[in-house]
Amino acid sequence: MAGTDPEPAGRLRADAVLLGFARALRAAGADTSSERVHTFLRAVDALRPGVRADVYWAGRLTLCGDRDDLERYDRVFAAYFGTGETPTRPTRTLVPPRMRLTLREAPVGPRPDGPRGERQGPPTASLASSVEVLRHRDVADLDAVERAQVRRLLAAFALRGQPRRTARRRPARRGTVDPHRTVRELLRRGGEPALLRRHARAERPRRVVLLVDVSGSMAPYADALLRFAHAAARGQRTEVFTIGTRLTRVTRELSHRDPDLAMASVAEAVPDWRGGTRLGELLREFLDRWGQRGMARGAVVVLLSDGWERGDPELLAAQMRRLHRLAHRVVWANPRKARPGYAPLAAGMAAALPSVDAFVEGHSLAALEHLAAVVRGADVGADPGGTGGPDKARSGDGTTAPRASGRLP
Template sequence: MSGVTGTDDTARRDGLARADAVLLGFVRALRAAGVEASTERVYAFLRAVDVLRPELRGDVYWAGRATLCGGHDDLERYERVFAAYFGTAGEPSRRPAVAAPPPRLRLVLRDAPPGARAPADDERPGPPTATLASSVEVLRHRDVAGLDAAERAQLNRLLAAFALHGQTRRSARRRPARRGDVDPRRTVRELLRRGGEPARLLRHARVERPRRVVLLVDVSGSMAPYADALLRFSHAAVRGGRTEVFTIGTRLTRVTRELSHRDPDLAMAALAAAVPDWRGGTRLGELLREFLNRWGQRGMARGAVVVLLSDGWERGDPELLGAQMRRLHGLAHRVIWANPRKARPGYAPVAAGMAAALPYVDAFVAGHSLAALERLAAVVRGADAAVAVSPTEITGLEGADRA
């Protein structure tokens, strides 16, 4: 009997670990969608799910909504992420965020191993392994190029819930605050309103606002397996505000207006009609120069977070790309390069274009999967600074050039 009990305890611990991994993956998706789920909120969420019935989809829904959402703006994001992560019962609904969740349907459990005992009547079932949610957690780390049609549809639902905000900065505008510098105008007006009687000092503080984000998305032939996912990621970024999107291939095309459609499919259809150089060649240096001369130098890139989503293949002159990257690095607050090929085993940034651009890149990240795009969003937000280009990579490039 002791052996059976030990096996049951081990299975229960494994079930708890798998369920926690699923729930934490859901929290990561929420954060990528812009929900500020702090560590305290995540801990409260896990405790609430444990107290309720984790095998019921509705209990997981209400536990997360009560603990992870900090304001009304989070409710719509929570609805979208929950529906994409755990699925919906039947056709997805377009109900407002204040509506009730779908009916309480039990999550699908894996088959029990042979010989496992049935739980007693008074024994509470352990946390289940949600098949759909677990598949989403696996999907987060899958390379986009290897997904089938069903997995791409699921990925598109998760990408639609993304949010992308630049690193915050203090603007020149001020707002009333409890702490900060004394606001002389408001303080004097308060004195006059009181007839000259002493009044407390009123204060103000600088307003913080996110920096502008500029996305340059490579739609050349070598980026064809990733272009759709990256553009859907860009669509979600445009919906978040203060984001400009350009496609680069053989031409430079500004597609911010096309991506402003609320519906992702309508936005992609409008973008397909506007971009003339799908799956063509790549002229990164010339197009980056065109961007800087036409938009960047005039202010779009000044103080902005500029993200290049490309594999770095360059048909033109690599020295031109290096010179334009130097210009861009002097204008932008931060330059980030997301390369879908970076995550492949044995990858080294020795392609001519990538090698020329890398010395002027502040952060070099992967862009091949949903998890990589989540990390990219964190880097743009300034929450992950551990992805700077290392001296080892630069040294490796120099060695490759000498060879």
Template sequence: MDGTDPRAGRAGTWRQAVPGGDAGPRRPSVPGGGAGAPPPGAPVGAADGTAVLVGFARALRAAGVDAGPDRVQALLGALALLDPAGRFDVYWAGRLTLCGSRDDLERYDRVFAAYFAERDTSGRPPRPVPPPRRRTVVRAAGALSRGATRSGPDAAVPTPVRADPADVLRHRDIAGLTAAEREQLRRLLAAFRPRGETRRSARRHPSRRGDVDPRRTVRELLRRGGEPARLLRHTRVERPRRIVLLVDVSGSMGPYADALLRFAHAASRGTRTEVFTIGTRLTRVTRELGHRDPDTAMAALATAVPDWRGGTRLGELLRGFLDRWGGRGMARGAVVVLLSDGWERGDPALLAGQMRRLHRLAHRVIWANPRKARPGYAPLAAGMAAALPSVDAFVEGHSLAALERLAAVVRGADP
């Protein structure tokens, strides 16, 4: 046993062994890293590889890569012919089967590095990798006992077993994470790309299918001098709905505020997203979260928000949001997400009335509560009980997996 704890903020130690106990050469790593090289980190063992790869594909979908079930099946089929215990084979098999466009490559590398708890900082261009001289396998702590070094046909293919720490981290409560686990969580959240639910706009664009476009068709006829021409068609443009995030930064939400705001930062990149913090004051932080780097955005946000770890006045602040921004069109037809535990210091009747008002304006109202995942939880808090009748989806928000489900609900999935 090598004493490596798989729950630590690393993906485990890569070790090589061959049947018979002789130490084999290491699989050559990819010098330079970057977009064309696998970042260092240990992917999976053979026994639990399917579950880990499914979790990896789920993280890719949260980052905007269309890694659907058919592509995951293609990945599993490719690894059946390769070495599912080698990072080299897992990286390139996933890159060739899960990525569908050039834009997916950067996201794939970023998620791969974050999911397996390693950071690629070299930035050098990739270089060709010589093929390995012999196949290697990953041996987790205690995977091969001394009796496994016997010779014979049964000893030809040792089966490695290990639990992937990133998959375990996905279901851990954010409030109980260590500093190393929080750092890995931040890298995974930085790879998020939540998208809003699409809607059909009034604008139309040329298309091969759809309704006949009379103007373009007549212009084509005139251009041909009246000769018959094919009918030109157009269809309505689909656009993502605006997302409005109201993040509770009060004292009761302190253990979750950083992760939820980083989730909001990821949602605000490339989509129509507005972000507000709520506590004792209502603060619009969309501009502060506009920085590309998450740490820079969080530093700017810490300066702009004056009511960290204070009380909560949900009803009064929600009324202020609707009076100043919501009624003018920001919340109209949008997907509004409240990330709060529902503790209310003010009048619950006021919160109930403002939630009904918000529900009439918004396309959907989603409430994410980190306390919902606790055993025996019931929405008995005055604020939460008053708001629930006007909520379309009530989901958890305590872990990375819960935030992935929240992103799917925002896209229109069934909660």
């Protein structure tokens, strides 16, 4: 009946789908703040939440902050809501918000109150609800069609390291007075009083180093994690290595824009697919050849592994302590962590955890989105791994213990 509010279940379902799209767009690198998301939800509510064109333009006008976000938005929208015709102009005629009854399929014909001949797109909820469910599915349990959809969503990811202040300064509206620019402004005005020019410390993202486990136990997740690494490698300060029985640097192979070409190049370059795991020895090799020389200094180092170690766990523990002293932050993403009743009882995982700042899941799209937020240093609430943040670490028995300081800034 017109004039009645929609059912709460349908309203919550629609909001969950739209929030999932906003999270996917944020994972792609767009600056989708909470204010923008709130405005997006209000705009969709004022239009027709079940119509593709209305959702597209509502998000494009509220969630994009600059020109760079437009290309990301189109890519994420196509991956999240499925392919379809993108409207060339926004719909002009609005529907009052209280006329929306529930999420249902819109009629295929022209709108009664809209321009003649304008066709409505497929219903947003039915297209995106499966994607929202897919975001939380374990990658190892997906079929071929679902894996292809996950690959499209992973291609829209972006990964940036936590920002840090540099020694360089840039002009700013607030900050300390810039004497050189202020004096130049006075001279330009012939000595007349002028506004004080100010500057502030510039920021740049920290380097991100990804160590992806491609051993046999990680085979169900290797493709998705490497595609996540491919999206991350589009940044200028990201390095990617594979670990198994050998350490292989694959940053150059992942530089291809096409994900499939990048995966083919990685397959040719990596000689130890589905082999054993020598985490301690390979971590030592990484630190000796690259990390100690500067690659890991002040960086965010992410290990994507289940923690199964064929070598000496004491060696792994010693190298993790060494890594922790060099890196700004050490993050471990374990796909097995999401399984019911999981405990870090594997010798390698238990040995590494005291030197880990954030222990997160890595089994699904939602888990990888959370991982990207952790790498960015965003405040994402309580860490699902319970590691207690950068000042505490989880010991082998699951308790938290304070960590000694002394790491590089």
